[in-house]
Amino acid sequence: MNLEKNFKNKKVIVTGHTGFKGSWLTLSLKNLGAKVLGISKNIPTKPSNYLASKIDRETKSLRADVKDLDKLRKIIKKFKPDFIFHLAAQSLVSISYENPKETWETNLLGTLNILEILKDIERNTVVVIITSDKAYKNVEKKKGYKETDVLAGIDPYSASKSSTEIAIKSYFDCFLRNKKNIKLGVARAGNVIGGGDWSKNRLIPDCVRSWSKNKTAKIRNPHSTRPWQHVLEAVWAYILFASKLKSIKKLNGQAFNFGPNNRKNYSVIELLVSMKKNWNNVKYLIKKSKKFKESNLLKLNCNKAKKHLGWENILKFDENIKLTAEWYQFFYSNKNKIKDLSLMQIENYKKKFMKNI
Numbered sequence: 001m002n003l004e005k006n007f008k009n010k011k012v013i014v015t016g017h018t019g020f021k022g023s024w025l026t027l028s029l030k031n032l033g034a035k036v037l038g039i040s041k042n043i044p045t046k047p048s049n050y051l052a053s054k055i056d057r058e059t060k061s062l063r064a065d066v067k068d069l070d071k072l073r074k075i076i077k078k079f080k081p082d083f084i085f086h087l088a089a090q091s092l093v094s095i096s097y098e099n100p101k102e103t104w105e106t107n108l109l110g111t112l113n114i115l116e117i118l119k120d121i122e123r124n125t126v127v128v129i130i131t132s133d134k135a136y137k138n139v140e141k142k143k144g145y146k147e148t149d150v151l152a153g154i155d156p157y158s159a160s161k162s163s164t165e166i167a168i169k170s171y172f173d174c175f176l177r178n179k180k181n182i183k184l185g186v187a188r189a190g191n192v193i194g195g196g197d198w199s200k201n202r203l204i205p206d207c208v209r210s211w212s213k214n215k216t217a218k219i220r221n222p223h224s225t226r227p228w229q230h231v232l233e234a235v236w237a238y239i240l241f242a243s244k245l246k247s248i249k250k251l252n253g254q255a256f257n258f259g260p261n262n263r264k265n266y267s268v269i270e271l272l273v274s275m276k277k278n279w280n281n282v283k284y285l286i287k288k289s290k291k292f293k294e295s296n297l298l299k300l301n302c303n304k305a306k307k308h309l310g311w312e313n314i315l316k317f318d319e320n321i322k323l324t325a326e327w328y329q330f331f332y333s334n335k336n337k338i339k340d341l342s343l344m345q346i347e348n349y350k351k352k353f354m355k356n357i
């Protein structure tokens with residue numbers, strides 16, 4: 001698959017491009033020669049990868065709320081994208097308990113607006129909508145959730161993502177399936193780590209905030225396991241998925257899990273032990289908290305992505321941690337040059353990725 005050919009000079013919209021994943025996706029698409037237009041409501045964190053990697057200087061950006069159908073429609077109509085990656089969301093479980101209605105509206109209505117607009121688009125457009133592994137009904141399944149498993153999140157964030165999936169399926173079946181110019185896919189990725197995330201109440205950002213000041217990080221749930229993967233693994237999975245959606249008819253309307261296919265599931269404590277090997281500042285103490293309910297075990301079965309897209313994680317667990325630690329350490333000692341490191345991490349990852357697909 002020649003990703004460069006598929007994306008060079010193509011017009012690509014990334015919603016949520018100022019966020020953690022969106023910023024890495026934008027840089028990766030630009031690496032492939034795409035013309036990216038980013039749409040976001042704000043820059044969600046301070047610092048941010050978006051500003052640190054100077055994406056604001058080289059990418060066309062528009063400030064818009066995905067809840068605003070008319071504005072979104074005008075932007076999309078004018079830009080005439082070949083690809084749309086819809087990532088904009090209220091992405092945090094903790095905030096979803098504080099602002100459930102806003103979470104539902106952003107995640108569900110924001111996606112409904114994209115779907116409404118797709119109904120009327122007349123040119124060829126490939127669309128990948130990003131939901132989450134948390135969309136699955138969590139029954140602490142040891143073997144990992146398959147794409148056919150029940151979607152029924154409990155907390156407002158997870159539930160908003162599950163219902164978003166119902167909306168996507170309904171629009172696809174009723175309006176988009178027979179629209180030959182639209183190719184639509186859904187991506188459910190697991191927890192993502194990597195440099196440039198400063199979100200609230202996420203493990204690595206919380207720790208990094210402490211370690212950057214040489215302080216001890218407090219750990220809530222040391223034995224929780226997550227399908228950790230590096231942000232570049234998820235981002236390049238989305239790119240590959242979009243590329244294949246364009247040409248492989250049977251992928252249209254399908255959802256895919258993207259996560260590590262580890263036999264072993266890594267816990268928070270194992271992640272911290274690996275981090276300590278890469279960063280002298282790493283210090284933590286366990287402080288259990290019942291502030292909000294989070295699942296202990298979340299695992300994805302990613303056989304479908306391997307079979308139909310030829311995709312699987314290519315970085316080992318320790319490599320994910322090394323890349324992450326390297327980025328933050330560099331940021332805190334050499335902020336002005338972090339863009340170079342981000343671009344280098346992308347280039348190195350791309351080389352490995354291309355060999356694998």
Ligand SMILES: NC(=O)c1ccc[n+]([C@@H]2O[C@H](COP(=O)([O-])OP(=O)(O)OC[C@H]3O[C@@H](n4cnc5c(N)ncnc54)[C@H](O)[C@@H]3O)[C@@H](O)[C@H]2O)c1
Binds near residue numbers: 019020064086130
């Ligand atoms: N980070 C993870 O581990 C993870 C895991 C699974 C799924 N996801 C999903 O991936 C996507 C990106 O996650 P992230 O971690 O980069 O999130 P993030 O919080 O870092 O960024 C969110 C982005 O969405 C934008 N946004 C929020 N509300 C908006 C609105 N009303 N209108 C327009 N833009 C709005 C923000 O400005 C920002 O650009 C989200 O859909 C999230 O649910 C993330």
